[in-house]
Amino acid sequence: MIQTFTQNDILRYAYEETTTEENQQIEELLMHDHELLLFYLDVMDLKAGLNKIELEPSTRVIDTILNYSKEKRQQSQSRQQYH
Template identity: 40%
Template sequence: MTKNITQDNLIRYIYSETTAEETSLIEEALRSDWELKELHDNLLETKSELSRVKVSPSQKVIDNIMRYSKDNAPMEHFQ
């Protein structure tokens, strides 16, 4: 694996937290280092799977929050 590119840098890269300079260094390394590229692809794939997880609360929860807001609105909102 390319010496200057640490695995932690690669993590920052796949989460778009590298500087422009770091990004270009990593992208250059990815073009020539198959081992780094393989690790990158695996990490990226797992990351994208995680991004698909979504859980929604029940409507009851939303209604309760809206009701709390209405029931506790400041007096001036009723004038």
């Protein structure tokens, strides 16, 4: 039986969610289907790019939050002095 694969299957393959048998079939398909090969290469590029995304806030954002907190604390202390 000949298995047909979709772009969804290629995504599963890229994220190592396919069986060994599916891997072999997909690899064979990628050697013969230029369009799916290009899709696979695009997916791998995007996947690599996602791994480079910064998962921490920038220094500017941290500084803004700290400054806001400092200002609020000072305002609170000023109000307490007048009561």
